[in-house]
Amino acid sequence: xxxxxxxxxxxxxxxxxxxxxxxxxxxxxxxxxxxxxxxxxxxxxxxxxxxxxxxxxxxxxxxxxxxxxxxxxxxxxxxxxxxxxxxxxxxxxxxxxxxxxxxxxxxxxxxxxxxxxxxxxxxxxxxxxxxxxxxxxxxxxxxxxxxxxxxxxxxxxxxxxxxxxxxxxxxxxxxxxxxxxxxxxxxxxxxxxxxxxxxxxxxxxxxxxxxxxxxxxxxxxxxxxxxxxxxxxxxxxxxxxxxxxxxxxxxxxxxxxxxxxxxxxxxxxxxxxxxxxxxxxxxxxxxxxxxxxxxxxxxxxxxxxxxxxxxxxxxxxxxxxxxxxxxxxxxxxxxxxxxxxxxxxxxxxxxxxxxxxxxxxxxxxxxxxxxxxxxxxxxxxxxxxxxxxxxxxxxxxxxxxxxxxxxxxxxxxxxxxxxxxxxxxxxxxxxx
Ligand code: 4AD
Ligand code: MG
Numbered sequence: 001x002x003x004x005x006x007x008x009x010x011x012x013x014x015x016x017x018x019x020x021x022x023x024x025x026x027x028x029x030x031x032x033x034x035x036x037x038x039x040x041x042x043x044x045x046x047x048x049x050x051x052x053x054x055x056x057x058x059x060x061x062x063x064x065x066x067x068x069x070x071x072x073x074x075x076x077x078x079x080x081x082x083x084x085x086x087x088x089x090x091x092x093x094x095x096x097x098x099x100x101x102x103x104x105x106x107x108x109x110x111x112x113x114x115x116x117x118x119x120x121x122x123x124x125x126x127x128x129x130x131x132x133x134x135x136x137x138x139x140x141x142x143x144x145x146x147x148x149x150x151x152x153x154x155x156x157x158x159x160x161x162x163x164x165x166x167x168x169x170x171x172x173x174x175x176x177x178x179x180x181x182x183x184x185x186x187x188x189x190x191x192x193x194x195x196x197x198x199x200x201x202x203x204x205x206x207x208x209x210x211x212x213x214x215x216x217x218x219x220x221x222x223x224x225x226x227x228x229x230x231x232x233x234x235x236x237x238x239x240x241x242x243x244x245x246x247x248x249x250x251x252x253x254x255x256x257x258x259x260x261x262x263x264x265x266x267x268x269x270x271x272x273x274x275x276x277x278x279x280x281x282x283x284x285x286x287x288x289x290x291x292x293x294x295x296x297x298x299x300x301x302x303x304x305x306x307x308x309x310x311x312x313x314x315x316x317x318x319x320x321x322x323x324x325x326x327x328x329x330x331x332x333x334x335x336x337x338x339x340x341x342x343x344x345x346x347x348x349x350x351x352x353x354x355x356x357x358x359x360x361x362x363x364x365x366x367x368x369x370x371x372x373x374x375x376x377x378x379x380x381x382x383x384x385x386x387x388x389x390x391x392x393x394x395x396x397x398x399x400x401x402x403x404x405x406x407x408x409x410x411x412x413x414x415x416x417x418x419x420x421x422x423x424x425x426x427x428x429x430x431x432x
Contacts (some may be wrong), residue, residue: 003074008043011086014077025069034062047073047088058093068099119432129258130419133251134408140250141224144243151197155186161382163188164329168208182207190227192389194397201226213427214304215416220425227399233343233361236398237319240347240357241277248272251411264413268351278318285320301327307354321345330372333361349410356407359400366390
């Protein structure tokens with residue numbers, strides 16, 4: 001009888017049975033007994049090939065296997081005497097696809113080399129773990145908004161105009177229309193959606209021609225952007241906090257094995273679930289930064305270093321709100337208490353990570369927005385449609401964007417955002 005084909009993740013339900021598993025050889029060690037570390041995408045298992053139990057051809061083949069060879073193994077599932085993890089006592093072994101001179105060996109490789117081989121690097125245990133956490137975060141994001149009465153309103157990627165300033169636009173010729181730009185944010189398209197659906201979100205790729213190399217900036221990244229009618233700055237902070245807690249909870253519930261592979265310290269993540277996030281005005285944050293040794297002056301945007309300094313000294317996620325209007329986007333509602341300030345809020349992640357959410361309340365006055373468009377040197381004709389919502393039933397509204405890769409980097413505690421995307425795009429990185 002054919003042995004049932006089982007995914008490695010299900011092996012623990014088959015202890016004592018003879019099963020077949022297909023996968024790739026991570027590592028093969030040969031002494032008298034031969035060992036194969038096998039990976040099938042669903043998990044990892046050690047296969048033990050003993051001369052006594054294995055068919056002679058299987059034993060022989062096991063001695064010749066190379067890294068990343070694809071194989072089919074038949075064996076009895078048993079529990080590792082010490083760890084209790086399932087392992088396979090091999091009877092039969094069949095080569096499906098050979099592999100010669102696999103470039104990524106267990107020894108150390110430089111980042112440039114790994115990035116060039118990203119299509120292969122994906123197979124490593126660490127990358128597997130990170131991208132599975134990413135998947136869980138993406139799913140948590142959708143479940144959160146779908147379960148909270150938000151309607152999915154996909155935003156276009158080819159757009160005629162800028163949302164987040166004209167200095168980071170990627171352009172492409174667009175037939176007779178002149179230039180199109182890859183979307184920096186779906187926000188301008190979500191705002192009209194609130195008058196049709198009340199609460200909307202989009203979740204998709206966004207693009208910024210970031211010309212500097214940092215640990216936090218990609219040129220292509222995914223962003224989820226909720227937008228709510230009849231909402232204010234406070235609602236942004238409340239919703240963002242609920243979302244982040246929901247995401248962290250899902251990862252802690254569903255990705256223990258992956259977090260263990262990443263050697264992620266769980267205590268700081270668990271504590272996120274139990275604290276109220278901090279809040280500080282920009283003005284307070286600047287004062288705190290000065291105490292911590294930063295040379296920032298009031299009126300300047302935070303640099304990456306400022307965010308790191310601030311968040312190394314803070315034990316929980318922190319909302320910074322009410323920024324100087326001068327360096328924030330044109331669409332932000334001014335603070336009625338101080339018109340130099342905009343009603344924006346950024347959520348900074350702890351453990352030195354910095355901004356993961358940016359958002360705020362949107363200007364609802366037509367005249368104010370018109371003035372801003374002129375002030376920023378934008379072409380009014382490109383925004384006429386956007387201004388319409390201030391003409392027909394304008395209401396206070398607010399929303400934010402959470403960057404998926406920034407969230408993955410923090411939750412996995414990665415030193416650099418490049419490992420958070422399957423195929424990251426950054427300055428100097430377009431291949432593979
Ligand atoms: O703060 P940002 O620029 O805000 C917006 O784009 C708003 N229009 C969003 C909204 O209110 N609907 O970007 C939002 C988030 C940041 O907090 C960060 O997490 C991420 O997007 N982000 C980037 N992630 C990776 N690489 C980059 N270059 C990023 N730029 C922004
Ligand atoms: Mg921002």
